[in-house]
Amino acid sequence: MATHPAHIHAGGEAQGNWVTNSPAYQTLLVLLLSLNFGIVFFDRQALNALMPFVQPDLQLSQTQIGLLAGGLSFSWAIAAFFVGRLSDSIGKRKILLVIATIAFSLCSFLSGLATSFLFLFAARLLMGAAEGGVMPISHAMVASEVNPERRGLAQGVAQNLGSNLLGSFAAPVVLVAFATAFSWREAFYLAALPGLLSAGLIWLMLREPEPAAEISAQVGTAGDHHSAIGFLEALKVRNMWVSVVVGVLLVAHFVITWAFMPNFLVQTRGMDAFSMSWLVGSLGIAAAIYSFVVAGISDKIGRKPVMVFLPFLSLIGPLGVIYLDPASFTGDGLLGLSGYATVLIPIFFIGWMVNGVFPIFMATIPSESFRPIHHATVLGLAMGSCEVLGGVLGPPLAGLLNDAYGPETFLYVLMVLAVISGFVAMGLKETAPAALRRRGETANPA
Structure with missing residues (x-):
């Protein structure tokens, strides 16, 4: 591959390949990565959406x-840690992304074959291992290939647009309808197909990004940049550990919501499966919109304000489920949905704006706080830590509390997580280029 000149700011730091990439290629890159991550989440969210069918068939407890x-x-997090570092080490992002995409698609098929909790658990572990490396590699590609003035928006679209349109909206709506017409097993088989197409598109249409080490060498700083950064060293940077703590709390919030909300609405609130699928699907529409809105706002006003405010706004969702009585809403509303679902949709829509900050704490702030050669490593650290401590520990703990105190207990857990994350985010140092320019400051990546 031809060597591209690196962009260098006043401090002499190599910033990436974006100056040689046309706007059209930058847009294509972001959209394909967004599509691919959307298919990742379509497969990941499939079990949550199908849980009202799977739970009675396999006799699963709340803890299970x-x-x-x-x-x-857990397996997603382990993969995020190590695939991110592998990507930095060998400088091969595209091929690793294609392999991961094919692997997680095959794991969705395995989920449809499950005949017991242990079988299904093993299939989900394998799926997490295949999917975990996708996001850090994707964000590292965006960080080096896209203009940094639009980095927040680009990373927001790459992580949130496809994942929410396909994973949070299409998955419950399409798969619940498919499971109703056929069975939940056939719905899993259907979920396995799109990833194979996505892998082919990435292989044919995207080029391998130039390794950051080559970029550094071009500006005569290879000796300084070549050394790999360790996880503990990265965590000494303030923005890194704040992003990790906020990420742990909000990933737990996200995974708990999706693990328990669909089943709770059907089994406890008495909502029909059709209304449930559209209600939780509204979260996907909301988050897809916020992938533009929140990320774009953060590019203009700064990362910190949105990181602080939006967790508090998310309280509206659990409060609405707790205090609105389904019996008070009779008849059908919009699209033939139950009256209860129709009332909850705008409440969920507003509260789920918090989903727009996920790419900011997982990718944008870490990538703006470290040099390009370390991007996949620190992004893997951010994403892996969030998944290990938030995604792994959060749902089982919420399930235990549900079994002990009632199926609505997870709603109170969601509110506690949101409030703490809002306060922790107050410790962030601003990194948005536009916000720093207004203050007369410059970025100083570690």
């Missing part, structure tokens, strides 16, 4: 539901 979500998060 939590373990299924936590198990996938």
Whole structure:
């Protein structure tokens, strides 16, 4: 591959390949990565959406539901840690992304074959291991290939647009309808197909990004940049550990919501499966919109304000489920949904704006706080830590509390997690280029 000149700011730091990439290629890159991550989440969310069908068939307890979500998060996190570092080490991002995409697609097929909790648990562990490396590699590609003035928006779209349109919206709506017409097993088989197409598109249409080490060598700083950064060293940087702590709390919030909300609405609130699928699907529409809105706002006003405010706004969702009585809403509303679902949709829509900060704490702030050669490593650290401590521990703990105190207990857990994360985010140092320019400051990546 031809060598591209690196962009260098006043401090002499190599910033990436974006100056040689056309706007059209930058857009294509972001959209394909967004599509691919959307298919990742379509497969990941499939079990949550199908849980009202799977739970009675396999006789799962609330704790087992939590373990299924936590198990996938655990293997996802391990893969995020090590595939990110592998990507930095060998400088091969595209091929690793293609391999991971094919692997997680095959694991969705395995989920449809499950005949017991242990079988399903093993299938989800394998799926998490295949999917975990996708996001850090994707964000590292965006960080080096896209103009940093649009980095927040680009990473927001790459992580949130496809994942929410396909994973959070299409998955419950399409798979619940398919499971109703056929069975939940056939729905898993259907979920396995799109990833194979996505892998082919990435292989044919994207080029391998130039390794950061080559970029550094071009500006005569290879000796300084070549050394790999360790996880403990990265965590000494303030923005890194704040992002990790906020990420742990909000990933737990996200995974707990999806692990328990669909089943709770059907089994406890008495909502029909059709209304449930569209209600939780509204979260996907909301988050897809916020992938543009929140990330774009953070590019203009800064990362910190949105990171602090939006967790508090998310309280509206659990409060709405707790205090609105389904019996008070009779008849059908929009699209033939139950009246209860129709009232909850705008509440969920507003509260789920918090989903727009996920790429900010997982990717944008870490990538703006470290040099390009370390991006996949620190992004893997951010994403892996969030999954290990939030995605792994959160759902089983919420399941245990549900079994002990009632199926609505997870709603109170969601509110506690949101409030703490909002306060912790107050410790962030601003990294958005536009916000720093207004203050007369410059970025100083570690």
